[in-house]
Amino acid sequence: MKTTFEKYVKKIVNQTDCTKEEKEDMSEELLLHLKLSRDDLIKQGKTPKEAEKMALILFGDEWEIGSQIQQAIFPYRKELMLTLSIVSILFTFSVYALQLFQKGDAYIGWLLFSILTSATLLSLTLNLLVSINRKIMVNTVLVTHALVYVYGWGIASALDFTLFPLFSLIMAAILLLSLYLIYKTALVLPGYSGKTLKKAKLLHIFNISLGILILSVTLFFLYAFLIFSSEVQPFMLLFFIPTVLWISLYTLQIKLLKKLPVASNICAVLQVLLVLAIIVTMMILYR
Secondary structure: OOHHHHHHHHHOOOOOOOOOHHHHHHHHHHHHEEEEEEHHHHHHHOOOOHHHHHHHHHHHOOOHHHHHHHHHHHHOHHHHHHHHHHHHHHHHHHHHHHHHHHHOOOOHHHHHHHHHHHHHHHHOOOOOOOOOOOOHHHHHHHHHHHHHHHHHHHHOOOOOOHHHHHHHHHHHHHHHHHHHHHHHHOOOOOOOOOOOHHHHHHHOOOOHHHHHHHHHHHHHHHHHHHHHHOOHHHHHHHHHHOOOOHHHHHHHHHHHHHOEEEEHHHHHHHHHHHHHHHHHHHHHHHH
C-alpha cells in the first residue's frame, strides 16, 4: 500500500508528459525532499504524523506543483495546445454547418471523429486524462488530429464559398501547429544529457519525419484503392505494414539508444531500407 507521500508525489508526476523512467527519477527526488523536510520537523519536536502533514503543507498543492513542473519542461505548450483545440473545434463546426447549408447533408462521421480528437486534446491539455506515458498519448492524438483535419480540408475544398482562402489559412495553421507540437513534445528529453541528448534528438527528428512520409504514402495508396474499389477489402490492411514496422523500429531505437547505440543505428538503417522499398514498390505499381 502506498504511503501518503507516495500518493502525493504520484499526483504531481502524473501531470507531466515524462516517460516512465523520468517519472520514477522525479518521484525519487520529490520523495527525498519530503522525507528530509519531515525528519527536520521531527527534530524540532513534532510527532511523526504532525511532521508528515506539515511537510506536505510546506511543499504546496500537488496540482499546482505538477502544473508548474509541466510548464517548466514544456514552456507555452499548454497555451498552444489549448489554442489548437479551440480553433479546431470552431473550424469543424463551421465546415459542417456550411456543408449542411449548401448540400443539405454533411459528413457526420468526420464531425464526430474530429470533435473527439479535439476534445481528447483539450482534456490532455487540462490534465483531465491520466496516462502511463502522456508523451506518447499526446503525440498519438496530435498525429490522429492532423490526419483527421487533412480530410476536413478536403471536405472544405469541395464547398463553394468565398471564404475558402480564409479556411485554407486556418487549416494550414492547424496542421503546422500540430506538427510543431509533435516535434516539440518529442524533443523535450529530461532523462538525457550531453552527447546522448543530441543523439536522442536526432533520432526523434529522423523518425518523426520518416513517420510522416510513411503515413502519407500509406494513406495515398489506401485512398487510390478506395477510389477504384466499391468497398473496403481485408487485404487493404497490408498497406499499414510499413507503419507498423516503423513504429516497432522507432520504439526499439529509443530503448537501445543508451545501452546499445550501435544496435539503435542499425534500426535506423533498416528504416531507410524500408522507405527505399516503399519507393521501389510505388515505381513498380505506376509503370
